[in-house]
Amino acid sequence: MFSSLRIYFSPFVKKNEELRLLQIFKPLYIVLSFLGLIPCSIEFPQGNVDCIILHKSAFNHSCCAFLTLLLVYVFFGLHVYEVLTSREENALADDQMAKANYIIELVTQFTFCNATYFCAFRYKDIYMSILKEITRSWDDLPYVNRGIILGRIRVKVNCGVIGSICLILLTLTAVTYAGSSSLWKRILITISFNLPEMIQFILIAFYYVLILMVVALMKNIEDHCRMFMKARRSTSIKNSSSKVELGRIPVTLSQMKCVYVKALRVKRQINAVFQAPIMLSLFQCFHTMVSESYDICLGLLYQDNFTTHNLIENSYWVLLQLLKIYALARSGSLLKAEALAIGRTIHNIQSDDDDIKLFVEIQHFSTLMTFQGTEITIFGYFPLEAPLMFNMVAAAAMYLIILVQFAKTR
Template structure:
């Protein structure tokens, strides 16, 4: 068993191991099924490259989603009622401003869960098309050894993404069930904060894994571009016109268009949940930081556990923003690598006008099918997003602290 686990989490594929691109997605797929965050069942056979989508399973998945949403709605309602009506000294939030922030945070969590589940089932056909298109794009180029790409992707998904989900779940549980809170308060926090938070991280993991798969497609195109450039240098050096290049630029262009189609599908199905994620991230960073500042400077009973809890929630939001910012820059970086390789292919406009035109066409195609991921066209998910979010939160934090004084 240990040997099987070691091989499964290894970046190196075993000899004669049949591993498809979607097989790497299987651990996260099981988690998505548990929470009803995938619209239908998918059969991922080991020996085949294609996947089988079972449309009849959509009803069972939707029942699971409705149950999860009902649980979140009920406990969020109980939580809001507890915050507003309780007059005890050890209430969940003290003061009108703290109660308002508490209710807003619960509301954004509910809005995210609602948008995530509605996006899954209202755009079920896009999800189905996304799974099929990514397999077809992956099988479109197979002249270069792709085991290295698959091995690294398996480590990223199974160790980094899936391992981070487990670590966050454990840490959330420890933070919630330590301290001096009552049992009822811990139950409310678990079902109205922790579960929506885990759903949010699972959806972001789903999104990021698909971005990694598109990145793997682009890496495969880059490998074939390098092979094409190598063959062209052999031909230019030896004047051997009979040397046959196993893949053409036209084939790589076709796969690039398919990869960008998958990117647009990812953008379409995830932009609503991402919008509410960023909204919650900004509000939580500001409110938790403000609570921590006020607690340290003006409250004598602000415990170490409170500091750790506030810091942990701020850190979770920063992780989400980092993942979203990283996703956009990842695709842009890989597309830039492809562009540099194709412009480095040996060619001469006088000797090979067809190749020169094909390279220019590929370059124009890359400019037309950009790698940018936007949220309803208002802003892009790119590297500066992290800085912009932290800078804006710091500005609002300073204003809030000054008004509180």
């Protein structure tokens, strides 16, 4: 058992270990299937076999999605009713401003869940196309040691992504049930807030892992470009310009270019499928950062009954939003950095004056990279890149200053 766990979390892939790119997605796939966020079952065969889609299992996944949404619908109604009718001293929201923010937060979580499940079943064919395209593109360039790439991604997914989801679930439950509110209110918060929040994190993890797989494809292209560049510098270069023989295996720039085009096609499909849920998630993140920070400021400045638990709970919710924004911004930066690495490697490939064919292929590859951008945008309005986090935090701080000034003058 210990040896199996060590392999599961190891960044090194053994020679006798048949690890494929799609198998790294398997732990997250189990979580997605439990919540019905993926429309069909997938088999993960060993060896050079394409992933198998089990369309007959769509009914089971639809039932999981229906039960999850039904639970969110019922407790959303109960929670709104509780907020509007409660007259207790420890009510969920004790003034009109707080009630408005509280209901807006509920509505954003509710809307996100609707959009997420709608997109999951509306674009189910694109989901399957993405996974198949990734599997086939990974096998198009098999002539370098890809175990290093797979090992690093396995650690990122199993330790970083899955570990973060488990840690967030545990801490979110602990923060919710550590307060002094009644059991019924804790249950309402768990189903109406915590469950949609976990769905958000799982969806962002789904998106992030798919982006990591595209980055792995591009890293594989970069390794082949480096292999090509080293071979051009060696004495074993053949006069066929764009072809280098490593043993009996030819590697061409055209083949690398085709895989690059496929990787960017997968990127565009991921962009189309996830942009609506991500947009709603970012809207919810912005509102939560402002409202929770506003509650912290009012509690520390003007409220005598503001407890340490309230401070920790509000701060924790702000931290969760920052974590989601960071993951989204990080995904776009990874893609852009890997594309730049491929471009630098291609420009370092030497071509002789008589080697016109190779020169033209390098120029064509470079032009292709220029006009096929790696940006992931939200309906073309803004890209998911590193400046996203700074822009979101700066905008939230500006609105928070305005709200605190209004509160001071009341």
